[in-house]
Amino acid sequence: MEIIRRMSEVLVNIDGVELRRGARVVLAGVTCDIRRGELVAIMGPSGSGKTTILRAIAGLEPFQAGRIAVDGVTLDGGAVPTVATLRELRRKVGMVFQFHCLFEHLTALQNICLAPVHAHRVDPQAAKARAHELLRTFGVDHRADALPRQLSGGEAQRVAIARALAVDPPVLLMDEPTASLDPARRAELGELLHGLLRQHRTLVVATHDEEFAREFATRIVRLRDGVVIED
Amino acid sequence: MYDAYVRGVYDAASLSAAEPPKIFRWAGDPEGGAPFVEADPSRPDEVVGFDVEIADLLARNLGRTPQFVNITFTSIDQSIARGDADIGMSGLEDTPARRTTLAVTMAYYEFREVLSVRDADASRLRTLADLRGKRVATLGGTIAYEILLRAERDHGIRAVSYEDDVHPYSDLVIGRVDAVLLDNVLAERRQRTMQGFTIQPQTVAIGHYVGVLAPGNGPLRDTINEILRSAMRDGTLQRIFTKWRVWNDDQPKLYARLLAGEPVEPVTGLDTSVSVATMTKWEAARRYFPSLLRASLVTIVLSCLSMALAVAIGVMIATGRVYGARPVRAALLGYVELMRGTPILLQLFVLYYGLAAAIRLPAFAAALLGLALNYAAYESEIYRAALEAIPPGQLEAARTLGLSERQVLRLVRGPQAFRLALAPMTNDFVALLKDSSLVSVLTVLELTKETQIFATNLGSWVLPGSLCAALYLAMSLPLAALARRLERRWKSSAA
Numbered sequence: 100m101e102i103i104r105r106m107s108e109v110l111v112n113i114d115g116v117e118l119r120r121g122a123r124v125v126l127a128g129v130t131c132d133i134r135r136g137e138l139v140a141i142m143g144p145s146g147s148g149k150t151t152i153l154r155a156i157a158g159l160e161p162f163q164a165g166r167i168a169v170d171g172v173t174l175d176g177g178a179v180p181t182v183a184t185l186r187e188l189r190r191k192v193g194m195v196f197q198f199h200c201l202f203e204h205l206t207a208l209q210n211i212c213l214a215p216v217h218a219h220r221v222d223p224q225a226a227k228a229r230a231h232e233l234l235r236t237f238g239v240d241h242r243a244d245a246l247p248r249q250l251s252g253g254e255a256q257r258v259a260i261a262r263a264l265a266v267d268p269p270v271l272l273m274d275e276p277t278a279s280l281d282p283a284r285r286a287e288l289g290e291l292l293h294g295l296l297r298q299h300r301t302l303v304v305a306t307h308d309e310e311f312a313r314e315f316a317t318r319i320v321r322l323r324d325g326v327v328i329e330d
Numbered sequence: 331m332y333d334a335y336v337r338g339v340y341d342a343a344s345l346s347a348a349e350p351p352k353i354f355r356w357a358g359d360p361e362g363g364a365p366f367v368e369a370d371p372s373r374p375d376e377v378v379g380f381d382v383e384i385a386d387l388l389a390r391n392l393g394r395t396p397q398f399v400n401i402t403f404t405s406i407d408q409s410i411a412r413g414d415a416d417i418g419m420s421g422l423e424d425t426p427a428r429r430t431t432l433a434v435t436m437a438y439y440e441f442r443e444v445l446s447v448r449d450a451d452a453s454r455l456r457t458l459a460d461l462r463g464k465r466v467a468t469l470g471g472t473i474a475y476e477i478l479l480r481a482e483r484d485h486g487i488r489a490v491s492y493e494d495d496v497h498p499y500s501d502l503v504i505g506r507v508d509a510v511l512l513d514n515v516l517a518e519r520r521q522r523t524m525q526g527f528t529i530q531p532q533t534v535a536i537g538h539y540v541g542v543l544a545p546g547n548g549p550l551r552d553t554i555n556e557i558l559r560s561a562m563r564d565g566t567l568q569r570i571f572t573k574w575r576v577w578n579d580d581q582p583k584l585y586a587r588l589l590a591g592e593p594v595e596p597v598t599g600l601d602t603s604v605s606v607a608t609m610t611k612w613e614a615a616r617r618y619f620p621s622l623l624r625a626s627l628v629t630i631v632l633s634c635l636s637m638a639l640a641v642a643i644g645v646m647i648a649t650g651r652v653y654g655a656r657p658v659r660a661a662l663l664g665y666v667e668l669m670r671g672t673p674i675l676l677q678l679f680v681l682y683y684g685l686a687a688a689i690r691l692p693a694f695a696a697a698l699l700g701l702a703l704n705y706a707a708y709e710s711e712i713y714r715a716a717l718e719a720i721p722p723g724q725l726e727a728a729r730t731l732g733l734s735e736r737q738v739l740r741l742v743r744g745p746q747a748f749r750l751a752l753a754p755m756t757n758d759f760v761a762l763l764k765d766s767s768l769v770s771v772l773t774v775l776e777l778t779k780e781t782q783i784f785a786t787n788l789g790s791w792v793l794p795g796s797l798c799a800a801l802y803l804a805m806s807l808p809l810a811a812l813a814r815r816l817e818r819r820w821k822s823s824a825a
Contacts, residue, residue: 158729158730182734185729189729189730189731193731194730196727200723200724200726200727201724202727203724203746204745213733213741213742214728214732218731218733219732259727262731263730263731266731266732
């Protein structure tokens with residue numbers, strides 16, 4: 100009973116979010132609930148607002164109206180979130196960027212350990228052990244000492260996912276995760292994400308990839324011109 | 331007889347033999363040049379002074395029109411040797427070096443090297459021997475400077491070299507130095523406009539003012555000597571020196587000896603038998619090399635400290651310009667443009683002399699700060715560009731991981747920007763190493779200044795210039811090599 104209650108719990112509540120850049124309306128009142136344990140694929144043509152809604156959930160993009168609540172942390176439209184709110188939000192939400200955005204001067208292992216050690220005061224040895232565990236889970240532990248420029252696209256993505264998960268957020272946002280992957284790697288990524296679902300994580304993936312979404316997503320939300328047209 | 335002289339002069343000067351020169355070009359330095367040569371206070375583009383009047387006298391007797399050529403005091407000898415003017419006259423002292431390397435006229439004025447001290451010290455600081463451990467100022471490249479260098483060894487004083495003869499006295503009065511050794515002419519002239527110091531009555535040495543001509547210009551020099559003799563006999567020189575309030579009992583005695591054909595030693599009171607001008611070039615180089623090495627040490631220490639400070643200030647400016655609020659950004663931009671848009675020499679003068687009434691910085695500290703403040707502006711632009719070159723995606727990734735803005739700068743943006751900035755920074759350090767030569771205007775005796783003193787005393791720039799260049803290269807080449815190595819390393823690892 101408890102498990103069913105938890106599984107049906109709304110973890111991300113997006114309510115009438117409007118976002119303008121100058122005169123251009125990017126999000127025109129997006130409303131959508133995401134429940135714990137879902138893998139939601141946000142789809143739509145270029146410029147429909149997929150990436151922007153992810154960035155808004157991650158607290159990277161101020162929006163003018165509406166409300167986003169993530170596991171009890173609320174961002175209000177038109178208000179500047181406090182430092183404390185953002186700090187709390189970032190414990191709840193991890194993000195993997197389309198181009199991975201690994202820190203170029205640090206090795207894969209150091210990329211993963213940076214935030215736990217400096218932002219979340221985890222003991223460096225414990226952070227390192229956890230980082231190795233994540234790298235092993237994703238099959239890239241042998242690349243722990245490689246610099247980002249020495250990694251392949253698939254390896255860099257796995258390191259980026261490991262980095263986001265190192266601070267243990269319940270929600271993981273991913274922007275176009277299949278953009279640089281061949282079909283074999285895409286299937287591997289799908290399996291990896293399903294593994295995360297089994298750990299009760301909630302995944303929100305912005306993608307163009309219809310086939311990937313159909314095969315792996317538990318739910319598809321379609322955007323066009325900044326509004327949800329299909330859920 | 332006179333015609334023969336004049337003809338000889340024209341031939342020797344390699345001027346047109348058919349067309350006698352109409353212009354008599356004479357060189358002097360009007361900076362602090364009273365009563366020798368100074369800009370006329372009522373008409374600043376004209377010069378006045380006793381050397382001006384003597385030049386007029388010479389030109390008149392040569393049947394030519396005098397034309398003044400403005401040349402820095404310490405460069406007059408070299409400038410005359412290369413033919414920029416016919417004669418140099420700016421209170422130039424008769425020295426063995428000048429006699430060896432140039433055609434020197436007969437003496438036309440005898441002066442005394444005298445010590446000046448603050449009024450409060452007048453009863454206890456009377457001679458060089460009383461000045462142990464004290465800072466004693468003078469004009470660089472003069473007999474007085476030679477005397478002070480000897481006194482460094484003999485009496486343990488500390489010689490401080492200035493580029494002009496006004497700031498030694500102003501720095502004496504405000505306490506930056508404890509005594510000044512200079513000609514009585516300069517000391518007395520300065521005392522008329524400045525309070526607070528006493529000229530000691532004892533004479534430290536006796537010297538003479540002469541005119542200097544290019545070594546091949548002997549015939550013109552001889553003609554000029556004839557004109558000077560005649561001016562000594564008929565009282566013309568006396569009238570000129572009386573007008574400028576420097577006539578005294580020493581002059582008639584000097585003129586009597588000269589007119590009687592007696593030899594006059596260039597300097598009395600300083601043993602000039604070991605002058606570098608009379609040594610072989612190699613012997614001179616051997617003697618000067620240790621002081622050049624010491625000066626190199628000043629250059630490298632000053633450059634390293636200035637660069638370290640410039641980097642620290644530059645990082646703060648760059649951070650302020652990238653992260654600061656609008657007024658902070660505007661103020662920092664203003665600072666950068668002010669420092670880049672005005673000459674560093676002007677900044678050094680303002681810092682050391684201009685602000686002396688408010689902050690009395692020691693010379694080395696002012697030099698260090700001046701170079702650092704100027705270079706900080708350039709460094710900040712390098713760091714700003716480097717900070718802005720870090721992909722914004724990395725910064726956002728760092729923020730989503732929960733790092734604070736300060737942590738993003740310290741752990742993600744700063745370290746990567748530093749790598750980008752390191753190669754241009756090394757280039758700037760090499761530039762600073764060379765710009766450090768400018769601080770000699772603040773009496774800091776660094777490599778270029780020491781070389782200039784060596785060259786002045788030797789009467790040639792070839793050997794001192796080569797040694798100086800070799801020392802600068804010995805300091806800058808390793809830096810250039812380091813810059814290249816870093817660039818190569820990052821280029822290959824980025825590939």
